[in-house]
Amino acid sequence: MKNTLSQTLAVTLLFSMSAIALAQTAEEKGLDIAQQVSAQNDGFADSTSSMTMTLINRSGKKSVRRMRARTLEVIGDGDKSMTIFDEPADVKGTASLTYSHATKADEQWLFLPALKRVKRISSKNKTGAFMGSEFAFEDISSQEVDKYTYKYIGEEEVDGIAVHKIEAVPAYKYSGYTRLLNYIDKERLVAVKVEYFDRKNAELKTLTLSDYEHHEGKHWRPGRMEMINAQTGKSTILEFSDYAFATGLKDKDFSSNALKKLR
């Protein structure tokens, strides 16, 4: 993570004071909350989980994909993550490795078992549909504070939950969005809803995050993410299970060589 623990603590402290001080601009307050959200996720070291992705088209037809994810926390930069595909059968064993970066292109490798080779992918695009779903790669890759500039909009309620509404403008030139609207649960400091606006600033997608669980006494993780595309009427449901933290994964488990040896 870009922010060290001490920095974050300082900011948190500052925030609680500034609630009284009132001398905060909308930009500062937005950044503040974003940092708090990020902070409560710090220090997880590594995590693993299983994902089920259900794609639903305009006429309600569904198709299902399954994969596993491994993430390694990187202090001072974007996390390293690995996705291993289990279903459908013809992509079983395909795996991707991503070193995410806040404002420059991610580094990405892909192992194709049918080709028995690891390919390094050079592409500026983080905007493409992930596995044909409504999630773009940039929606599910590691969310760094520096990826956006923030502005506090106000307080609202989403499904009975009191939230902060914060506008986030992507810092990365090749992002697919002009802006996002984040709805952050005031109490738990997690996003419960995100609205995405496309290049022409028209409403594109809405992400609803739910079934949050508290792990390790400090990390909130959503059990379910539903992305609805307002323009095409298609949607994708992403369900997470088997969360595990601090499983002892090392940096060498996230190398391009490691991709080939996965099971």
Added chain:
Amino acid sequence: MIERYAKTVLRFRWLVIALTVIVMLLLASGGRFLVFTNDYRVFFGPDNPQLLAFDDLQETYTKSDNLFIMMEPDSGTVFDKPTMAAIVDATDRSWQIPYSIRVDSISNFQHTRAEDDDMFVEELIEEPEFFEQADVDRIQAIALDQPQLVNKLVSTSGKVTGINITVELPAPLTEEDMLLSAEDRAAKDPNIALGVAMNAGREMVAQLQADYPEIKFHTTGIVAMNQAFPEAITADAQSLLPMAFLVVIVGVILFLRNVFSMIGTVIVVLFSILMAMGTAGWMGILLTPPAASAPTVILTLAVADCVHFLVTMLQNMRDKMPKNEAIVESLRVNFTPIFLTSVTTAIGFLSMNFSDSPPFHDLGNIVALGVGFAFLLSVFFLPALMSVLPVKVQARDTKKSTLMERFADFVIAQQKLLLWGMAIVMIGFSVLAPKNQLNDVFVNYFDRTVPFRVATDEVTDKLSGLYILEFDLDSGEEGGVGNPAFLQDVEKFERFVEQLDGVQHVSTITETMRRLNRSMHGDDDAYYKLPEERELAAQYLLFYEMSLPSGLDLNNQINQDKSKTRMSITMETRSTQQILEFERQTLEWMEANTPAIATLTTGATSMFTHISMRNIVSMLTGTSIALILISLILLFALRSVKFGLISLIPNIVPALMGFGVWALLVGEVSLAVSVVVAMTLGIVVDDTIHYLSKYLRARRERGMSPEQAVRYAFNTVGVALVVTTIVLACGFMVLAQSNFLLNSQMGLLTAITIVIALIVDFTFLPAFLMLVDKDKKDETSQGEIPLTPAGQTA
């Protein structure tokens, strides 16, 4: 009874006028609800199988509604720095068009290349301001080597390039949406959205044109076509209706030689149109080009009613009858014939409800309403109005029409010659009718005065057209598009289609597969072929999908569970016959060579290819029912089965002959003509009713011989029939000037048929009557009630 009614109308004439104006205003106020359509799909009924197949395709893949902008630089090549910069700029701006979900151009084409195990997925043209000549040359070589681009987004010569903007409009409004506030509803209305997208597209192109004067921009696409519908309607309304009114004014003055009669006619016609269109608005009818031609048709038909009433009235006045008496007398004499002809005309138009194409239901219903209003106005409002207006005529002695007299002499003298001569002519033209070929080239529905048509012709000629045939190829299993057997079938079919006549471009997943296979093998050309394992193909697609930017995904070619793929074939503008041949050829080939993927074509092109045949079949029922109903009315009116049967000939034959003449003049018919038979039937039958009723009156009441009765019929209604035929023909000739092919064909063919009907009624019918109606007069006239009371002077 009618006499008493007429007198009452005259007594309360101011009340009648006031009442009519109030009712007219109430009905006409519905006009504010009239909405122009801008969706070509309205031409297809909800159960149309081609529409259902197309909707299914649209549900499965990215929708194919698009705006297409062709760029033609004066430099003669798109591969120079300034043009490339313009393409990048235009592509970026295109993303800003409301409802755009995808933009394809040669600049954002996702080019894959490999350096050992490093894969690069990049836009083909990026930051051209830093290009050296070598970069320009490299990009030209790559672009002109991409089957996905050549003849779709760039011409083989490199002279023109295109930007394809895919738009996804909101779904049609639901019943729930109707409860929303006007503002919220407008935001969800796909019709409004289309106009918004089109206007934004136009503004963008105008701005681009201003910023890059050395490049010519042309705009086409389905969105442009849809927006051309309301524009064609408006252009027609602005040019045709004034022309039609002019025809009425000149025609009525010329024939009736009376200014106030002309004013009365114009008011009745105007009221009929306003009331019919207003009622259409209250009924929520959507205006399509065919439905929007209703005012011209109503105007034409309403004039005929007025002429019948006014001719008699003026004649009576010239015979020195006081005006009000002349009005009562005219009403007494004309009420029943105007009623009957209105009913038959309305039946003809109502039978259009059998059409498979909803715009013709609307046209039929609106015109039937207009005919009904015109009848009511001519027997209720017009008498009152004429009573109020200071109509003056110069009294003169009744002068018999010497022309009609001489014509009757000729018909009687040459009856054998006319009978057999006309029989041969009638049969001769009728057998030519099937020689017409169906042709529904939807782009050509608009004539070359419509900018959309000009741009589309230009783009089709230089790059690629709107004629796109789609195949929805099904592997039958989830993930089956990666199956090598399936891919090989698709590739075989691709090779077959490519060499067919008129094919400009084939867009298919197999090309993507070959390209990926090559890239994954270090760009080795030996691997420019389909992957041989299913897993490999699936993993390539997974890789490719992850590397594509948003909006450029594979959903335009592959469905969600990867069981089906869409192959899109762009063709030169082709006739319906050529498309049918293409459909037959491809299906036969697939059944013989790749039976696993054999399927029919779909898409807009395919929908229009079958629309005429479907309509002709559906209208067969409608026309038959109209024919039966109209014949029953004739039997009732003429009180004779024999004459009812005789009337069938002059009622049906003109339409057949009209098609025969058409075959010689034009030879091609479109969707519009499927309704012409039913429509003209209701109109031409009027001539027969008038002629036969006069003939029968002479026979029955006056005991005349067939020859004398023929002469009597010519003398009494001859001039009126000629006048109404000329007015009707002129009215429909105005419609023939429409910039929309369906309307212009319908107008011209109707005009031809109406003129033919008069010729048949004036030559063959009397000759035939004199042949079959040999004297048995005493039996037939027993106890029969004549159609119109004696003493008519019309």
